[in-house]
Amino acid sequence: MKSQLKNYLSVTKTQWNGLVVFLILVAAILGAPYVYEYYNPPKAVDFKDFETDIALLKQVTGDDINDVSSTTAKAKPFAFNPNNLPADQWRQLGLSDKQIATIKNYEAKGGHFYRKQDVQKMYSITAEDYKRLESYINIPGETDAPSNKLIAGETVELNNADSAKLTRIPGVGPAFAARIVAYRKRLGGFLSKEQLKDVYGIDAEKYAGMAGQVRVNPARISKININEVDFEGLRKFPYLTNKQTNAIIQYRLQHGNYSSIADLQNIAILDDTILRKIEPYINFK
Structure with missing residues (x-):
């Protein structure tokens, strides 16, 4: 009985060598990740681009929760003309410094508010801000202001237009205008208006409705x-x-x-x- 058991449990030299090789391979496979990590330590995550994208998102939406909540709480609305309104009066109306900076940048580029609805088209002005301030907006001669819609034959040059001007294009609201400006900045400018189809949310149907109202000056691109x-x-x-x-x-x-x-x-x-x-x-x- 012992002889049969011994013969059953015994291994040849070849089998033993095979078992040793097998165990070495298993150990190598299990240890490989640790060896790789030792010689290739993980790099520290750089959140710089993430923070940049967050800042851009805030700029596009005009939404800084902390600033808006604190400034709105201190708001003291009064009748006002939004054209060339001093920054301190905008603050009194409950706008944050970032929102005011956007408005001042718009005015510096020749922007003008002809009707109270033009204030609503500023992407930095939230729907809540406009609803809160609408009844206080007083623009002299508002009834004589030109229509915000593009007239027949009028076009917008894509490489030079700000967000407010882009909203004059049929079907383009503040959100789409902000996306176009952001994409134009990344691209360096449009070579052809067909590139609008690369902007998120502008499909073939939407582009077809815009194409006749836009033009491109390729000389304005930056390389x-x-x-x-x-x-x-x-x-x-x-x-x-x-x-x-x-x-x-x-x-x-x-x-x-x-x-x-x-x-x-x-x-x-x-x-x-x-x-x-x-x-x-x-x-x-």
Whole structure:
């Protein structure tokens, strides 16, 4: 009996060697993640871009909860003409400094309030703000003010228009106007009005309703110096992914400055379609 059990439990040298190799492989597989983490420690998360996006969102919505709640609580409304109204009086009406800065920037660019509804079109003015202040707005000659709608044959130049002017386009409200301005900033300007279809929420149907009311001056676009821009500066360009952006930066570091678009063709992940889209937006100074 013992002899049979011994024969049953015994292993050959080949089987023993196989068992040892198997155990080594198991240990290697289980230990691999720890070895990788030791030699490739995780990088600290950089929240800079996240915070930037949050700031942009607040700018687009005109909504800073803490500022709005505190200033609204101290509001003392009075009859007012919104044109050239001093900042301290806007504060008395319950607006935050960020909201006031947006209004002043609009006026600095030649903006004017012809009717009380024009105040509502400012994206920094919330629906609650307008409802609270509407009855106090008093614009002399308001009944004689020109219509806010575009007249036949009138168009808006996309690379120069502010948010208020963009709202004159049929179907474009404050939210869409803010998106167009934000996308234009990332892009560097529009080369053609068809690029509006790249803006979130503007589908083929919405674009068709806008196309006849807009025009583009390509001379107004700003270009990227491809030999000086860093990763953070280039990653905001909407036509490039993070991977493509990194490839452009790394290739420049390894091979020196780019002299023409032909140099970018050496980067495998940049196909002809991408190169045609980005070429008008870059220079090689």
